Amino acid sequence: MSEVVQAERGPPGPLISTRVAALEVRAPKRLTPLLLAAPLLLYMLAFYALPVLAMLLRSLGETEWTFTHYAALPTDTVFLKTFWNTLYTALIVTAGTLLLGYPVALALVRTKGVTAALILVVILLPFWTSVLVRSYAWMALMGRHGLINEALVAAGLVERPLRILNTPLATQIAMIHILLPYMILPIANALRQIDPSLARAASGLGASPWHTFRQVTLPLSMPGVAAGVLLVFVLSLGFYITPAMVGGPREITLSMLIAQQVDQLNWSYAACLSAVLLVSALALIGLFYRLPGIGNAFRMSAR
Amino acid sequence: MRDGASTGHGAAVALRGLEKSYERVAAVAGVSLDIHSGEFLTLLGPSGSGKTTTLMMIAGFEMPTAGDIAIDGQSVVGMPPYKRNIGMVFQNYALFPHLTVADNIGFPLKQRGVAKAERLRLVGEALELVHLPGYGNRYPRQLSGGQQQRVALARAIVFQPRLLLMDEPLGALDKQLRENLQLEMRRLHADLGITFIYVTHDQEEALTMSDRIAVMNEGLVAQVGRPEELYDRPASRFVAGFIGESNFLPAIVRGLEGDLVVAECDGTIVRAVCPSRPASGEPVMLTTRPERMRFIDAATAPETPHNRIRVTVTEAVFAGERCRYMLRTLDGTSIVLKEPSSAAIRRRSVGEQAEIAWSVADTILV
Amino acid sequence: MTIGRLLPATVVGLILLFLALPIMVVLVVSFSEATYLTFPPPAFGLRWYRAYFGNDDWLRPTWLSLAVAAAVVVLSTVLGTLASLGLARLPRPLRVVASGLILSPLIVPVIVVAIGIYYAFSRFGLVGTPVGLVLAHTCLAVPFVVTSVSASLAGIDPRLEQAAQSLGATPRGTFLQVTLPLIRPGVIVGALFAFITSFDELVVSLFLSGSGAITLPRRMWDDLRFAIDPTIAAVSTLTIVLTVALLGVAHFLRKHGDVR
Numbered sequence: 053m054s055e056v057v058q059a060e061r062g063p064p065g066p067l068i069s070t071r072v073a074a075l076e077v078r079a080p081k082r083l084t085p086l087l088l089a090a091p092l093l094l095y096m097l098a099f100y101a102l103p104v105l106a107m108l109l110r111s112l113g114e115t116e117w118t119f120t121h122y123a124a125l126p127t128d129t130v131f132l133k134t135f136w137n138t139l140y141t142a143l144i145v146t147a148g149t150l151l152l153g154y155p156v157a158l159a160l161v162r163t164k165g166v167t168a169a170l171i172l173v174v175i176l177l178p179f180w181t182s183v184l185v186r187s188y189a190w191m192a193l194m195g196r197h198g199l200i201n202e203a204l205v206a207a208g209l210v211e212r213p214l215r216i217l218n219t220p221l222a223t224q225i226a227m228i229h230i231l232l233p234y235m236i237l238p239i240a241n242a243l244r245q246i247d248p249s250l251a252r253a254a255s256g257l258g259a260s261p262w263h264t265f266r267q268v269t270l271p272l273s274m275p276g277v278a279a280g281v282l283l284v285f286v287l288s289l290g291f292y293i294t295p296a297m298v299g300g301p302r303e304i305t306l307s308m309l310i311a312q313q314v315d316q317l318n319w320s321y322a323a324c325l326s327a328v329l330l331v332s333a334l335a336l337i338g339l340f341y342r343l344p345g346i347g348n349a350f351r352m353s354a355r
Numbered sequence: 356m357r358d359g360a361s362t363g364h365g366a367a368v369a370l371r372g373l374e375k376s377y378e379r380v381a382a383v384a385g386v387s388l389d390i391h392s393g394e395f396l397t398l399l400g401p402s403g404s405g406k407t408t409t410l411m412m413i414a415g416f417e418m419p420t421a422g423d424i425a426i427d428g429q430s431v432v433g434m435p436p437y438k439r440n441i442g443m444v445f446q447n448y449a450l451f452p453h454l455t456v457a458d459n460i461g462f463p464l465k466q467r468g469v470a471k472a473e474r475l476r477l478v479g480e481a482l483e484l485v486h487l488p489g490y491g492n493r494y495p496r497q498l499s500g501g502q503q504q505r506v507a508l509a510r511a512i513v514f515q516p517r518l519l520l521m522d523e524p525l526g527a528l529d530k531q532l533r534e535n536l537q538l539e540m541r542r543l544h545a546d547l548g549i550t551f552i553y554v555t556h557d558q559e560e561a562l563t564m565s566d567r568i569a570v571m572n573e574g575l576v577a578q579v580g581r582p583e584e585l586y587d588r589p590a591s592r593f594v595a596g597f598i599g600e601s602n603f604l605p606a607i608v609r610g611l612e613g614d615l616v617v618a619e620c621d622g623t624i625v626r627a628v629c630p631s632r633p634a635s636g637e638p639v640m641l642t643t644r645p646e647r648m649r650f651i652d653a654a655t656a657p658e659t660p661h662n663r664i665r666v667t668v669t670e671a672v673f674a675g676e677r678c679r680y681m682l683r684t685l686d687g688t689s690i691v692l693k694e695p696s697s698a699a700i701r702r703r704s705v706g707e708q709a710e711i712a713w714s715v716a717d718t719i720l721v
Numbered sequence: 722m723t724i725g726r727l728l729p730a731t732v733v734g735l736i737l738l739f740l741a742l743p744i745m746v747v748l749v750v751s752f753s754e755a756t757y758l759t760f761p762p763p764a765f766g767l768r769w770y771r772a773y774f775g776n777d778d779w780l781r782p783t784w785l786s787l788a789v790a791a792a793v794v795v796l797s798t799v800l801g802t803l804a805s806l807g808l809a810r811l812p813r814p815l816r817v818v819a820s821g822l823i824l825s826p827l828i829v830p831v832i833v834v835a836i837g838i839y840y841a842f843s844r845f846g847l848v849g850t851p852v853g854l855v856l857a858h859t860c861l862a863v864p865f866v867v868t869s870v871s872a873s874l875a876g877i878d879p880r881l882e883q884a885a886q887s888l889g890a891t892p893r894g895t896f897l898q899v900t901l902p903l904i905r906p907g908v909i910v911g912a913l914f915a916f917i918t919s920f921d922e923l924v925v926s927l928f929l930s931g932s933g934a935i936t937l938p939r940r941m942w943d944d945l946r947f948a949i950d951p952t953i954a955a956v957s958t959l960t961i962v963l964t965v966a967l968l969g970v971a972h973f974l975r976k977h978g979d980v981r
Contacts, residue, residue, distance in 0.1 A: 088807025089819055092800040092863065096822055100860040104829070104837030152736045159733040174737045178744055180968040182921035184938050185957040188945060189743030192750055192954070199746055202761065232740060290830025292924055297945060307832035314836050314928070326833045333830055416883055436886040437894075449884035453902045462898075463888035510888065520887075 108330070111323035121324040130309070131325065138306040141223060141295070142288035146235075148228040149284050150277070153235035157276075160236065161243040179233035187297040190226040191217060194298065223299040230294060231287060235280035242276020243269070282340040286333050365393030365550035366427050366517035368413065373422035375408050382408040384574030386422070395544050395551040397561040400571035401597070406554045409571070410520055413552065415439050426518065437466075442511035442519040446526050448503045450495040456482075456506050457491030463514040481509040484543070501532045508540075512547065521553045525560070537564055558598045562586065570594050586644075588628070592721045595642045602648075602690045604641045608633045616720055621684045625662040627718040642721050645691040646677070648713040650703060656712075663712040666690060668703050678702060682711065744961065751954035769955035779940065779956065786920050786937040789851055793858045793919040798912045800859070801866030802904075808867070809874050824864045831924045834861070839928035849931025857929055858919040865918060866911035869975075873907025874900075906974050913971040917964055 111121055125131055160171050178186060193199045194216040201213035216222055246269060254264040292307040299305075304312075306329050313322035368390040375383040383405040390396050398406035411417040413424055415436035424431050431439055450459050457478050464474045482488050485505040495503055504524055511519055521540075525533045541564055544551050555561055561568050562582045569579040570593075578590040589595035592603070606618035606625065616629040618639060627641045651663065669689075670681035673696060680703060682690040692711060694700060703709060751769055753762030773779050804823060808816055826834060838857045839848065847853030877900065885895040923938040930939045937956070944950055 085807040085810035086815075089804045089811065090807070092804035092823060092867075093819055095800055096860060096863070099841075099856050100826065100834070100838065101822060103841030104834060107837040107840040108833075110840070152739070155729065155733050156736050156740075159729075171733075171737065174741050176968075176972070177965060178740055180917075180964050181744060181961050182923070182938065182964065184921070184923050184941055185747065185960060186743060188941070188953055188957055189747045191945070192746050193743055199742075199761075229739065229743060232736075286828070286830075290832060292832050293942075307830065310832050310836065311927075314839070319840070322836060326830075326836060329830050330833050333828065337828060414883075414887060416886075436883075437889050437891050439887075440889070441887060443884065443887035445880050445884060447878070447880060449878065449880040451881060451885075451899060462885070462890070466889035466891075466894060514889070 107319075107323050108327050109323070110319045111321075111327050113320060121320055122327075125324070125328070134304055134306050134309045135328070137220075137303050138289060141220070141227070141291075141305065142285050144224050145227045145231060145288045146281055146285045148224065149232050149235040150281060152228065153232055153280065154239055154277070156232075157236045157239035157243055160240045175233050175236055178229070183230060183293050184297075186230050187226055187294045190222065190229065190294075190298050194222050194225070217298055219300045220303050223295045223303070226294050226298050227288060227291060231284045234283045234287060238279035238283065239273060239276040242273045242279070246272045278340060282336065286336055289329065289333055289336075364517060364548040365391075367392040368518065368550065368552070369423075369425040369428075370409070370413075371423045371425070373409065373412060373424065374420050375405070375412060375417060376420045381574050383412070383419075386571075386574070386576055388569055388576060388579065390550060390552060393548050393550055394566040395541075395553065395564060397553045397555060397565040397568045398571055399555060399558060399561040399568050399597075400577075401556055403573075404571040405574040406556075406571045407522055410522055410552065410554050413518075414441060414443055414520055440514075440516055442514070442516040444504075444507050444511050444519070444521040444524045446523045448495070448500075448507045448524075450503055450506060450510075452495055454494075455491060456487070456493050456495065456498070459495065459506060460491075460510045460513050462510065467514060477513055478509075481513040484512075484546075485509045485539075500528050501536060504528065504536060505539075508543070512543075512549075516549065518550045518552065521551065523555050526555075533560070540564060562598070568598075570597060572597075587717070588719060589642065589721060590630075592640060592642070595719070595721050600645050600691060600693075601642045602645060604643070604684075604688060604690075606639055606641050608635050608637045608639055610635060615715065618720075621664060621686045621688065623662075623664055625664070625718065626660065626715045627662075627720045628716060629720040631720075633720070639720055641718055643713055643718050645679075646693040647717040648690070648692045648711050649694060650692075650701075650709050651712045652710075657714070660715040661712045662715060662718060663710055664690075665708070665710050668705055668707045668709060671703055671705055673702075682709075747954055747957050747961070750951060751958040753951060753954070755951070769952045770959075772950075772952045773955045773959070776952075779937075779952065782935045782937040782940040785851060785934060789854045789858060789936065790916045790919040792851075792855045793862050794912050794916050796855065796859045797862040797866050797915045798908060801863045801911060801915075802870050802908055804863075805867050805870035805874060806900075808871065820867070823867050826861050827864045831861075835925040835928050838925060842929060848929055849933035851934050853929050854926060854934055854936065857925050858922055861922060861925065862915035862918045865914035866908075869911035869914065870904055870907045873904040877903050910971045910974050913967045913974075917967055921960070921964065 112118060113120065156171070156175070160168060160175070163171065191198070195201070196213045196215075196217070198217070200216060201210075204210045205213060250268055250272070251264050254268045255261075259267065290307055291305060292311065295303075295305045296308055306325060310322050310325045310329070313319075313325065368388075370386050370388045370390075373383055373386040374381065382403075386405070386409055398409060400406045408417060412419050413426075415431065415434060419432060422432075426439070426441075450456075451462065454462065457475075460478045460481050461474045464477060469477070478491065479488075482490060485508055487502060487505055487509070490498070490502070490506070495506065498506065507524070525536055528536065537560060540551075553561075553564065565582060567579060567581055568585055570577045570585065572593050578585060578594045580588075585594060585598050589598065589601070595601040595603075604620050604625070606620035606627075608616060608618050609624070610617045611629075611632060612626065614629065615626045616633060616639075617624060617626055618641065619625075620641065625641065633639055649657075651657070664684055666682035666684055668680055669683050672679045676696060677693045678696045678700075680692045680694075682692055684690065690711070696702075750762060752765045752767070754764035754766040754768050755762055804819075808820055808823075811819060838860075842848055842853050842857070847856065881899055881903075882895050885899045886892070890898060921938060922936070923942060926936045926939045927942065930936055935943075937960070941953055941956060944953055
């Protein structure tokens with residue numbers, strides 16, 4: 053016969069997708085879901101949220117609360133240079149990934165079978181490799197005796213090896229390479245969502261392939277483009293490993309500056325810089341999230 | 356099992372003043388219904404009529420905001436679904452994809468602590484009952500829609516519940532398959548003798564399968580009765596329009612004759628069966644079924660009391676079994692007439708003037 | 722093929738080459754016999770693999786990374802799965818706040834997370850300990866577990882749980898017999914991502930490793946700063962193989978793990 057257990061359940065519902073289960077079983081015990089989520093929430097608070105918050109609060113001074121560190125920023129040349137360099141790099145990298153990524157996304161969506169699988173493999177394999185290894189790979193490529201220089205010398209295009217490594221260009225190239233999949237995947241997702249009969253309809257109405265692309269495909273892929281741009285830009289802002297490994301000694305990023313300051317135990321200053329970085333990232337995300345359709349594209353491109 | 360209003364194998368269900376509201380919308384607005392032990396009762400209605408919500412409340416997945424549900428005399432409101440011992444079949448089958456057919460059917464037995472050997476035996480019997488012997492080792496995704504539905508049925512009855520609830524179980528199947536499964540369910544009901552409560556929006560299905568039908572509209576029961584009763588004597592315009600096809604003839608009451616009402620319709624006097632006693636001069640609506648009307652010649656008059664009216668043929672369609680005519684009366688009312696397409700009956704053509712007749716007993720005032 | 726088809730195909734081909742080249746170079750260099758980083762390698766051999774496997778200075782960090790990653794998998798999978806189950810049933814406002822907290826490590830720049838954790842952990846003597854690494858990496862890994870398990874949960878037909886209850890299964894029975902088996906692919910995928918996240922993690926480890934808990938990525942980083950030793954290529958190749966294998970499985974599970 054059936055068990056006589058008093059346990060009850062609360063109303064279920066999905067988390068990230070938009071499917072809603074309209075189930076209601078008696079008076080739901082509101083406590084159970086909270087009990088299930090509480091361990092992780094408490095854990096994150098203790099070992100992540102509170103530490104980060106505490107650190108950020110250090111930006112307001114050691115003994116008493118003051119905004120001097122923030123007030124000093126607009127005249128802080130080191131900070132301004134670094135911040136500008138970080139922004140500039142992020143812009144270049146975003147533009148680069150967009151330019152290179154869109155065609156690949158198109159190719160991924162338009163091919164079928166083995167070709168599509170192959171393209172996917174070529175995109176995913178680097179994507180799955182750690183940033184450290186990929187940055188090292190670029191060191192191997194761009195060094196004095198790296199592949200690029202050896203090829204250029206062997207082809208007679210240059211007499212002596214070029215200095216590619218440890219320049220801003222090296223950072224940009226390496227970051228474009230590393231962040232390219234983050235641009236390709238959201239765009240590919242958005243392209244896949246476009247109803248194929250729309251392109252056919254445009255064609256039937258007399259639009260050339262180029263016009264169909266420009267007036268139908270491109271506009272409809274914008275949510276994916278926006279998601280990719282946002283993702284790449286925000287990630288670029290926070291990049292540390294790659295610029296440190298392949299970048300020039302005189303151009304440092306904000307995250308490198310923060311790390312430096314922590315090494316020198318300038319906690320208040322480091323915390324202040326961190327706050328600026330964090331707020332910049334959050335502000336960008338908040339801005340973009342207002343755009344229609346981006347939420348979906350963002351979610352679906354999550355690794 | 357508890358006694359009370361129960362006899363035989365089937366549970367008796369009593370719904371009293373059942374209500375279910377979401378915020379300010381009332382899905383069920385006051386349903387009182389007695390479902391007899393062992394009967395096949397269908398809740399029939401358009402979407403939004405509250406039929407599924409009512410079923411869900413009987414099952415225990417929705418909590419009524421007012422009213423009571425009693426199964427075999429015992430109130431079950433507040434009892435969780437897993438204690439109610441009711442079988443349930445869902446529209447999309449809801450078979451557990453990670454279990455084999457045999458494990459699916461054995462699931463309720465496992466919850467009840469039935470020993471493995473006994474479980475295997477009962478599962479085997481259930482599979483035989485739904486004509487799927489030997490399918491035990493397959494997975495639901497390997498079965499067709501009709502087969503999945505039969506497995507769902509087997510799963511819902513293997514633990515011998517006294518009540519079986521079905522929420523539009525045949526909705527996802529094609530016509531032929533649906534008709535076959537309808538007959539199988541009918542037979543299953545006869546074999547098992549338990550109470551079936553069936554929800555559907557398909558009135559043909561309801562008419563075919565049910566002992567009684569409760570027609571629902573906007574959260575209330577519009578009429579409950581045997582299929583013939585609902586078909587021949589619809590109690591309201593809604594029921595007349597929802598079940599089968601109906602003609603509606605506006606008329607003015609002229610008087611009463613025994614239990615008939617005399618009214619003037621389109622310049623002629625007609626008589627109708629009437630449960631109430633309307634006043635003279637009152638405008639009313641008479642209804643009749645298209646297949647109960649016939650073309651007549653002035654010479655041949657039917658023997659039984661009948662009504663007749665002059666019409667013009669506006670459309671004539673040959674539809675295999677029957678001929679279907681759209682007619683127009685002198686004052687513009689549209690009438691549909693269906694008659695068998697026998698060679699002996701002369702087909703009418705568009706534009707032809709004719710006279711039609713139908714039995715007074717088939718004319719209802721709604 | 723017309724110019725119209727050939728040109729885009731060539732462009733895409735070049736970009737794909739750009740994507741694949743670095744990895745291929747690392748692979749090739751790892752089999753080089755030269756002592757410095759040069760291309761093309763003068764000769765091929767397993768010299769650097771032997772250097773890796775024969776050197777305790779490389780093997781110890783490897784074991785530590787594996788151990789930390791394993792612990793992170795257990796901790797993050799348990800916490801993350803429980804949380805996903807709870808999050809699914811929370812009322813919307815609470816759910817948004819809670820999932821915001823849990824998923825925020827994906828958005829917050831990792832340097833900020835790293836120094837925040839370093840700031841707090843150094844006060845409690847957790848720097849330079851494996852425990853500190855496990856605690857920190859779990860925070861970074863949990864978003865992947867929660868995302869994966871939640872997606873799995875959302876994919877379960879709600880009628881299945883109703884059906885189970887109608888057949889006599891208690892809520893606990895429903896969870897164990899229906900829900901849990903159906904989210905298993907999601908849990909496994911989440912666990913795989915958690916492993917890789919911890920195993921490859923560098924930025925937080927840079928601060929938390931101290932001198933007592935050197936992870937493999939930290940060791941590679943130190944090596945690269947102070948001496949370019951092609952052993953790195955061999956280690957990199959091995960980690961590439963490991964990562965690709967695990968994430969390949971995860972990818973496959975995600976696409977085909979639905980028991981529909």
